[in-house]
Amino acid sequence: MTDLRDLYQQIILDHNRSPRNFRKLDDANRQAEGNNPLCGDVLTVFVRVEDGAIADIAFQGSGCAISQASASLMTEAVKGKTCEEAEHLFRAFRAMVTARDDNAEERKALGKLAALGGVRQFPARVKCANLPWHTLHAALEQWSEPVSTERTGV
Amino acid sequence: MTMVHQAFPSTRASSSFDVQRIRSDFPIFEQRQAGKRLVYLDNAATSQKPAAVIDAVCRFYKEQNANIHRGVYELSDRATFEYDQAREKVQRFVNAAAPEEIVFVRGTTEAINLVAQSFARPRLRPGDEVILSVMEHHSNIVPWQLVCEATGSRLRVVPMTDDGELLLDEYVKLLNRRTSIVALVHVSNTLGSINPASEMVRLAHERGIPVLLDGAQAVPHMRVNVQDLGCDFYAFSAHKMFGPTGIGVLYGRAAHLEAMPPYQGGGDMILSVRFEKTRYAAPPAKFEAGTQHLAGAVGLGAAIDYLDTIDPAALADHEGELLARATKALSSVPGVRLIGTARRKTSVVSFVMDGVHAHDVGTILDREGICVRTGHHCTQPIMERLGVPATARASFSFYNTHEDVDALVRGLKRVRDVFGV
Numbered sequence: 001m002t003d004l005r006d007l008y009q010q011i012i013l014d015h016n017r018s019p020r021n022f023r024k025l026d027d028a029n030r031q032a033e034g035n036n037p038l039c040g041d042v043l044t045v046f047v048r049v050e051d052g053a054i055a056d057i058a059f060q061g062s063g064c065a066i067s068q069a070s071a072s073l074m075t076e077a078v079k080g081k082t083c084e085e086a087e088h089l090f091r092a093f094r095a096m097v098t099a100r101d102d103n104a105e106e107r108k109a110l111g112k113l114a115a116l117g118g119v120r121q122f123p124a125r126v127k128c129a130n131l132p133w134h135t136l137h138a139a140l141e142q143w144s145e146p147v148s149t150e151r152t153g154v
Numbered sequence: 155m156t157m158v159h160q161a162f163p164s165t166r167a168s169s170s171f172d173v174q175r176i177r178s179d180f181p182i183f184e185q186r187q188a189g190k191r192l193v194y195l196d197n198a199a200t201s202q203k204p205a206a207v208i209d210a211v212c213r214f215y216k217e218q219n220a221n222i223h224r225g226v227y228e229l230s231d232r233a234t235f236e237y238d239q240a241r242e243k244v245q246r247f248v249n250a251a252a253p254e255e256i257v258f259v260r261g262t263t264e265a266i267n268l269v270a271q272s273f274a275r276p277r278l279r280p281g282d283e284v285i286l287s288v289m290e291h292h293s294n295i296v297p298w299q300l301v302c303e304a305t306g307s308r309l310r311v312v313p314m315t316d317d318g319e320l321l322l323d324e325y326v327k328l329l330n331r332r333t334s335i336v337a338l339v340h341v342s343n344t345l346g347s348i349n350p351a352s353e354m355v356r357l358a359h360e361r362g363i364p365v366l367l368d369g370a371q372a373v374p375h376m377r378v379n380v381q382d383l384g385c386d387f388y389a390f391s392a393h394k395m396f397g398p399t400g401i402g403v404l405y406g407r408a409a410h411l412e413a414m415p416p417y418q419g420g421g422d423m424i425l426s427v428r429f430e431k432t433r434y435a436a437p438p439a440k441f442e443a444g445t446q447h448l449a450g451a452v453g454l455g456a457a458i459d460y461l462d463t464i465d466p467a468a469l470a471d472h473e474g475e476l477l478a479r480a481t482k483a484l485s486s487v488p489g490v491r492l493i494g495t496a497r498r499k500t501s502v503v504s505f506v507m508d509g510v511h512a513h514d515v516g517t518i519l520d521r522e523g524i525c526v527r528t529g530h531h532c533t534q535p536i537m538e539r540l541g542v543p544a545t546a547r548a549s550f551s552f553y554n555t556h557e558d559v560d561a562l563v564r565g566l567k568r569v570r571d572v573f574g575v
Contacts, residue, residue, distance in 0.1 A: 125513075
């Protein structure tokens, strides 16, 4: 049972129940949609970029606890960061959830996001954790097509 | 021990239903999942295979393998015989008028595509209509969209109640002189609803409209008689009825199959090939281009033989008990809402849980050794109609037990513990 508690940590259940920055951002100048056609998760990420930095970020959508908590934690983590720093975090996050083993140093660098590290024991759920990040990436890159877990290898 | 039973099938068909003996026919139940007893409740996605089917496939490759219809040698004759035998078993299984009405395909999806492309497409004119229901699997939607796009015709959709029953009055209103074909799911994979197929066929036929039935979820649970149903086409897959993957069946009335152009061209579907003109073989060969899934057909035949050893009434009673027990037990779990409560259902229970997404339900149940499907079940229009993003679905087969139902209920309590709801 320990692995279930690794996946569904209190912080994840909390962010799932009360997601932070869960709203439409009226003055967003970047926006992207992401979906997982296999399980029906959908979300929209709104970003206001000012001077190469994320001045504000929010999201809306529905999905499992992992994708909701991941999106919520992501918005907290990248707000105020430069776009480049956000992309760097995305790479570190993706490395963490797909790594074979836990890496204490990486975990430390990711702060609260490390709570999602338990996903690596649940291969079917990695896409759920990654979807918000791929969607943020698409928003920052101003892709015209929605992100799909089945097209981008999310 | 299983072989003894299979050798004397007639002794098996009794009114008593010994589920433990039946389980011993399925090798997969010997293994444990997550250190626990395997509780397989995803039968609507695919069924498990009895040793009789696995052995038949192995035996074909070990003892009978050669290409069919081509060899002058004895081994090829034997393979041809086995393949033809399988077709005759399918014919008897669905009570088709002749073996020539049975076309082997890859599965239900290919069967529907075949009818859409070879039967419907040449008949469809701009403005014509194809009638489907809101509870179709994507495989009975997308093939029709493709032919509609190509021909300028359009889809009309039969609505359903909140319980998951089709509205026949609305169906009748949709039938009109522009209707080219009706394509309906016999049993819903997501809701378990058993649709009044023979009545819907009759209503269409009164107006001269042909009907295809998607029977993928019907054949594992009930005896289907295509002549009683009266349908023009009936499609199903072997893998959902205890046979191998990669093989399925299109039943088509002889007159239709004879009039239809081929679906794919290739070897074995021809009488003669010249660059000026090729003459096609008669059905079913006309629709079976290239080397077919011979071992798969043989395995499907073995699955039918296996089902013949089980009393259909006893099977239906047992599955009915499982459905009743699961429906009652899940209704009593706080926060659980059943999706699909039609009066006539197969043993499928879809549900949502307050505060917990279906995907999370599935992950936690998996850790308890319980396999359920979560998501939209390839029926996004149903999800939209009922306003749920996803459901968890437990689908029972005759080898499931009351203990499996109880394990599911315990698993859902575990879900509530983890989520603190």
